Amino acid sequence: MNIDGKAWRTIWLEPEGRSVGVIDQTLLPHHFTTRSLASVEAAAAAIRTMVVRGAPLIGVTGAYGLMLALQADPSDASLAAAFEQLNATRPTAVNLRWALERVRDRVQPLPPAQRAEAAQREAAAIADEDVAMCEAIGEHGLAVFQRLAAARPPERQGQPFQVLTHCNAGWLATVDWGTALAPIYKAHRAGLNLHVWVDETRPRNQGASLTAYELGREGVPHTVIVDNAGGHLMQHGQVDAVIVGTDRTTRRGDVCNKIGTYLKALAAHDNGVPFYVALPASTIDWSLDDGVAEIPIEARSPEEVTAIQGRVLAGPAAGELASVQLTPDGSPGFNPGFDVTPARLVTALITERGVSPATEAGLRGLYGHG
Ligand code: MRU
Numbered sequence: 001m002n003i004d005g006k007a008w009r010t011i012w013l014e015p016e017g018r019s020v021g022v023i024d025q026t027l028l029p030h031h032f033t034t035r036s037l038a039s040v041e042a043a044a045a046a047i048r049t050m051v052v053r054g055a056p057l058i059g060v061t062g063a064y065g066l067m068l069a070l071q072a073d074p075s076d077a078s079l080a081a082a083f084e085q086l087n088a089t090r091p092t093a094v095n096l097r098w099a100l101e102r103v104r105d106r107v108q109p110l111p112p113a114q115r116a117e118a119a120q121r122e123a124a125a126i127a128d129e130d131v132a133m134c135e136a137i138g139e140h141g142l143a144v145f146q147r148l149a150a151a152r153p154p155e156r157q158g159q160p161f162q163v164l165t166h167c168n169a170g171w172l173a174t175v176d177w178g179t180a181l182a183p184i185y186k187a188h189r190a191g192l193n194l195h196v197w198v199d200e201t202r203p204r205n206q207g208a209s210l211t212a213y214e215l216g217r218e219g220v221p222h223t224v225i226v227d228n229a230g231g232h233l234m235q236h237g238q239v240d241a242v243i244v245g246t247d248r249t250t251r252r253g254d255v256c257n258k259i260g261t262y263l264k265a266l267a268a269h270d271n272g273v274p275f276y277v278a279l280p281a282s283t284i285d286w287s288l289d290d291g292v293a294e295i296p297i298e299a300r301s302p303e304e305v306t307a308i309q310g311r312v313l314a315g316p317a318a319g320e321l322a323s324v325q326l327t328p329d330g331s332p333g334f335n336p337g338f339d340v341t342p343a344r345l346v347t348a349l350i351t352e353r354g355v356s357p358a359t360e361a362g363l364r365g366l367y368g369h370g
Contacts, residue, residue, distance in 0.1 A: 001170075001171040001176060001177070001185070001214065001217070001218060002217055002218060003032060003217055004217075008023070009127070009131070009175050009176050010022065010023055010052070010057050010171065010172055010174070010175055010176070011052065011057060011060050011061060011064065011127065011175060013064070013120065013123075013124065014036060017120070018038065018068075018071055019036045019037060019038040019068075020036070020037045020038075020043065020061070020064040020067075020068065021034050021035070021036055021037075022034065022035055022037060022046060022051060022052050022061065023035075023052075023172070024051050025050065025051060025052060025053060025172060025210060026049065026050060026051055027321070028172070028209055028210055028213050029209050029210070029212065029213035029216075030311045030321060031321075035051060037061075037064070037065075037068065038068065039068055039069075039072065040065045040066070040068045040069035040072070040082045040085060040086065041085075042068075043061055043062070043064060043065030043068055043086065044065060044085050044086050044089050046061060047061055047062065047065075047086070047089040047090055047096070048089045048090065050204070053173065053206070054093075054168060054169065054172060054173020054174060054245075055093035055094070055095040055096075055173065055245070055246070055247040055248075055282075055283055056095050056130050056134070056173065056174040056175065056179070056280060056282060056283070057172070057173055057174055057175065058089075058090060058093050058095060058096045059093070059095030059096050059098060059099035059100075059126065059130075059282060060099060060123065060126055060127045060130060060175055062086045062087070062089075062096045062099050062100050063099040063100065063102070063103045063119070063122065063123035063126050063127075064120075064123045065082065065086045066079070066082050066083065066086065066100060066103045066104065066107075066119050066123070067103070067116060067119035067120045067123050069081075069082030070082070070107065070115045070116040070119050071116040074112035074113065074115040074116055075112055076108075076112075079104060079107065079108065079115070083100050083104055086100055087100055090298060091296040091297075091298050092247045092248060092256060092295065092296060092297060092298045092337060092338045093247040093248060093283075094247070094248040094282075094283060094284075094285045095247075095282045095283055098282050099123075099126050099282070102122060102126065103119050103122045103123060103126075106118055106119070106122045107119050107122070127175045128175075130174055130175045130176075130280065130282070131174075131175050131176045131177060132352070133280035133281065133282075133352035134171075134174050134175070134176060134177035134178055134179055134182050134280065134352075135176075135177050135182065136352035136353075137177075137179055137182045137183065137278050137279070137280065137350055137351060137352050138177055138182030138183050138185060138186040139186060140183070140350050140351070140352075140354055140355055141182060141183020141184075141186065141187075141243065141276070141278060141350045142183050142186040142187050142190060142192075143355075144183065144241075144276065144348075144350060144355060145161060145163070145183055145184075145187045145192060145194070145241065146187070146190075146192065148161070148240055148241055148274065149161040149192060149194075149240070152240065159193075160193045160194055160195035160221065161187070161192055161193065161194040161195070161240050161241075162194070162195055162197065162233075162238055162239050162240045162241075163184060163194060163195070163196050163197070163239075163240065163241050163242070163243060164196070164197040164199070164230055164233065164234075164239045164241075164242045164243075164264070165180050165181065165184075165196060165197070165198060165199065165207070165211060165242070165243055165244060166199040166201060166207065166227075166230075166242075166244050166257070166258060166260055166261050166264055167199070167201045167206045167207055167211070167244065167245065167257065167258035167260075167261070168181075168201070168206035168207060168210035168211045168214070169181060169244060169245025169257075169278065170210065170211055170214040170215075171214060172210050172213075172214060173210075173245060178214075178245075179245040179246075179278040179279055179280065179283075180243045180244050180245045180276075180277075180278045181211070181214065181215075182278065183243065183278065183350065184196060184215075184220060184243070185218060185220070188218065188219070188220045194220070194221070195221045195222065195223070196211075196215055196220060196221070196222040196223075197222070197223060197225050197229075197230065197233060197238075197239065198211045198212050198215065198222050198223065198224045198225065199225060199226075199227050199230060199260065199264070200224055200225065200226055200227055201227065201258060201260065202227055202260075202305075203300075203304040203305045203308075203335060204304055205308070206258065207224065208224050212224050227260050227263075230242075230263075230264050230267055231263075231267035231270075231271075234267050234268060234270075234271040234273050235271055239268075239271075239273050240273070240274075241273065241274050241275075241276060242264055242265070242268045242273060242274070242275045242276065243276045243277070243278055243350075244257050244258075244261050244264070244275075244276075244277055244278070245257060245277070245278055245279065246277050246278075246279045246283055247283065247338060248283060248285050248288070248291070248295050249277070249279055249283050249284045249285065249291075249349070249363075250284075250285060250288040250289055250290065250291045250294070250295070250343075251284070251285070251286050251287075251288065251289055251360050251363060251364075252289050252290075252343055252358075252359060252360045253343035253346060253349060253357070253358030253359050253360070253362065253363060254289075254290065254291025254292065254295075254340055254341065254342050254343050254358075255277045255279075255291065255340070255341050255343075255346060255349075255358070256291055256295045256297075256338050256339070256340045256341075257277070257338060257339070257341065258337070258338060258339075259336055259337055259338055259339050260339070261338075261339055261341055262339040262340065262341045262345075265341040265345040265346070266345065268345070269345050274347040274348075275341075275345060275346055275347050276346075276347055276348055276349075276350055277341075277346050277348075277349050277350070277358070278349075278350045278351075279349060279350070279351055280351065280352050281351065281352065281353075281367060284363065284367070289360075291340040291341075291342070292340045292342065295338075295340055297336050297337065297338050297339070297340075298336070298337035298338060299335065299336060299337070300335040300336075300337045301335060302332060302333030302334060302335050303333070304333075304335050305326075305327075305333030305334065305335050306325060306326055306327040306331065306333040307323045307324060307325050307326060308323065308324060308326055309321060309322070309323045310322065310324070343358035343359060344358075346358035349362065349363070351366055353366040353367065354366060
């Protein structure tokens with residue numbers, strides 16, 4: 001997608017072939033800075049500290065991380081250690097394990113001398129496939145939006161089609177296009193008059209900082225709202241559809257996404273607002289059924305709750321990034337990173353293969369396996 005007229009992906013192999021470039025997402029929206037990851041340790045740290053984040057992008061970073069490990073040492077022991085190190089960085093998004101297994105299974109049968117190059121090819125293939133899957137999600141989602149927009153009552157036809165999204169499931173969360181935001185970009189480019197309500201997404205504010213940044217750069221009309229505003233907007237007919245991404249989808253269609261997604265699904269259900277979840281195949285965990293019981297939820301630092309980062313508005317430090325404390329000294333914080341929305345609250349899944357009910361039969365109908 002575009003930053004100041006230049007097309008970017010979120011991750012790329014540097015020309016010398018021994019390091020990987022990424023955009024530092026901890027500094028957005030205030031600073032656009034790239035970083036070079038030159039070792040498996042650097043790749044693991046980038047995932048853990050959320051320099052890169054979003055389920056598909058974590059997966060691609062993990063894949064390139066294995067390449068970096070094998071460039072340094074192509075032995076079986078190095079491969080196994082790097083797999084474990086990368087897989088332990090973040091527990092919820094299944095794309096990470098999926099991508100690591102794919103690279104490991106590709107390179108393990110090869111003589112050590114051939115492994116790094118094979119890992120590079122596989123990581124690049126995963127990245128390219130992610131772009132293609134996200135663009136296809138965008139096309140299928142565009143058709144959904146066009147149908148919903150056309151079905152609105154005559155008095156609403158002249159008004160913007162109102163979409164609400166939570167967290168960041170845009171191009172910054174993937175390699176390009178995004179999952180939940182891909183249909184929004186496609187719709188905007190197709191000339192659909194639409195407006196996006198962007199949940200700020202406390203505690204890390206991926207909506208306020210990343211989704212708003214992306215939409216602004218692409219010229220998509222949007223408004224940032226506090227996480228608690230969505231239900232009110234739905235009650236007053238100001239949301240035509242909700243669309244979110246997912247970090248792990250069980251075979252029966254339960255979806256695990258950024259904390260707070262479940263509450264949006266409940267509000268949407270209560271107000272008859274369609275609730276869509278956009279995902280590529282790499283996000284489906286066919287081994288799991290009941291998402292609430294079975295998906296591991298990342299426990300993040302309480303400091304993300306008790307403090308907040310932003311740009312200083314005034315005074316001697318104006319313009320600098322700073323963290324400020326929100327809570328009284330001594331008040332503990334609790335910070336589960338994700339929650340699970342049961343399939344019964346999901347209107348449909350929008351995948352690269354088409355739109356399906358959030359059911360095992362629906363997913364198997366699209367993918368035909370398990
Ligand atoms: O903690 P994050 O920022 O990695 O969480 C990201 C999300 O929850 C996204 O919605 C999800 O990864 C789907 S991204 C296409």
